Amino acid sequence: MTALTSIRLSEDKIEIINQLLLPHTTEWLEIDTVEQAHDAIKTMKIRGAPAIASLAALTFSQHLSRALRAAPPPAFLSSPTELQGHVTPILDFLYTSRPTAVNLGNATRRLTRTLQAGLDAGKDAREIAEALVKDGKEVAEEDVGRNREMAKWGGEWLIEEVKKAGGDGQNLNVLTVCNTGSLATSGYGTALGLITYLHETGKLDRAYYAQTAPYHQGSRLTALELKTLKIPSTMIVDTMIGSLFQHHKIHGIAVGADRIARNGDTANKIGTYQAAVLAARHKIPFIVVAPITTVDVDIVDGSSIPIEHRPPLEATLVRGALYPPSVDAQGNKAQAVVQITPDDLDGIYNPSFDVTPAELITAIVTEKGVAVKGGDGRFDLAGVV
Numbered sequence: 001m002t003a004l005t006s007i008r009l010s011e012d013k014i015e016i017i018n019q020l021l022l023p024h025t026t027e028w029l030e031i032d033t034v035e036q037a038h039d040a041i042k043t044m045k046i047r048g049a050p051a052i053a054s055l056a057a058l059t060f061s062q063h064l065s066r067a068l069r070a071a072p073p074p075a076f077l078s079s080p081t082e083l084q085g086h087v088t089p090i091l092d093f094l095y096t097s098r099p100t101a102v103n104l105g106n107a108t109r110r111l112t113r114t115l116q117a118g119l120d121a122g123k124d125a126r127e128i129a130e131a132l133v134k135d136g137k138e139v140a141e142e143d144v145g146r147n148r149e150m151a152k153w154g155g156e157w158l159i160e161e162v163k164k165a166g167g168d169g170q171n172l173n174v175l176t177v178c179n180t181g182s183l184a185t186s187g188y189g190t191a192l193g194l195i196t197y198l199h200e201t202g203k204l205d206r207a208y209y210a211q212t213a214p215y216h217q218g219s220r221l222t223a224l225e226l227k228t229l230k231i232p233s234t235m236i237v238d239t240m241i242g243s244l245f246q247h248h249k250i251h252g253i254a255v256g257a258d259r260i261a262r263n264g265d266t267a268n269k270i271g272t273y274q275a276a277v278l279a280a281r282h283k284i285p286f287i288v289v290a291p292i293t294t295v296d297v298d299i300v301d302g303s304s305i306p307i308e309h310r311p312p313l314e315a316t317l318v319r320g321a322l323y324p325p326s327v328d329a330q331g332n333k334a335q336a337v338v339q340i341t342p343d344d345l346d347g348i349y350n351p352s353f354d355v356t357p358a359e360l361i362t363a364i365v366t367e368k369g370v371a372v373k374g375g376d377g378r379f380d381l382a383g384v385v
């Protein structure tokens with residue numbers, strides 16, 4: 001089976017799958033400019049921390065690669081200082097598209113460092129631009145391999161944990177929230193990668209996933225990925241997590257992360273914190289799976305993580321296909337956006353992320369390995385970053 005993908009590259013063309021229309025309509029959108037990339041990220045046509053960083057880096061790379069081929073070359077390639085004056089505002093602009101996920105900031109900082117290294121080494125503008133083009137592409141390429149590594153680390157760790165608790169490490173049931181699969185990354189996924197790994201190694205009984213209102217990344221995107229991968233799965237409504245833990249054997253909860261503070265506090269999709277509180281009550285291992293680049297060592301704890309609040313209107317709307325379905329010649333279902341509240345509500349609270357305190361997290365998995373808390377009850381992330 002072919003896994004879904006968020007970004008499609010061909011020759012000089014970058015396309016993204018419009019995640020606002022999935023799972024009912026497959027629409028590929030060409031992203032031709034930095035402004036279009038910014039808009040696609042901001043409006044969540046593409047989402048998921050690694051995927052937005054990849055799109056930003058690829059679009060930046062494409063912009064410079066076109067400039068290098070242009071005849072006559074643009075003025076900003078005439079000197080390193082001109083180049084710096086041109087690209088710095090572009091990187092700053094891309095960084096403003098969504099504030100919580102650190103991956104985007106990491107990508108723009110990495111490109112800024114490459115720029116600075118070129119300037120310090122006395123390279124000419126074309127050489128620096130070439131290095132930036134290469135670096136931008138690498139941001140996207142590096143994502144897939146590391147996802148497989150962390151999925152394996154996390155999957156094997158959970159199997160051992162279940163065995164330590166007296167189980168046989170077989171037929172595991174794992175809950176996830178939001179979407180952390182190939183639509184959110186450059187491939188395979190983080191928390192969903194862990195679930196996929198357990199399935200591929202014959203250790204998974206069933207994946208459970210929360211719908212994840214108000215954007216429904218669970219019921220729209222994770223549902224589609226699990227169906228595509230033929231992984232046995234069950235959807236739950238976000239309010240059913242406690243009931244699920246009371247009535248079903250769940251061996252682990254695996255979630256992704258948008259930013260992990262130095263002490264392990266983790267920002268992830270809204271609803272993650274309540275899943276962690278319930279997991280602690282039911283003594284279920286709560287696992288955060290994310291690339292090293294998600295750990296923000298500059299941030300001491302979760303209180304300093306910037307939390308994006310989405311427009312209030314978005315929490316009053318639900319998008320989906322008409323029911324009963326009306327299907328076009330390409331098999332796409334007609335869609336609608338429906339308002340589920342009275343007009344002009346007095347107040348709407350709509351944070352896109354919450355912070356799960358480190359004390360509620362059992363393990364943090366990166367491509368380097370698994371971090372658990374020491375005897376002092378604190379994470380030492382030095383070994384996994």
Ligand code: MRU
Binds near residue numbers: 191257
């Ligand atoms: O608002 P979104 O859909 O971009 O939020 C996505 C998440 O919270 C994911 O869990 C996180 O970015 C990790 S994706 C591998």
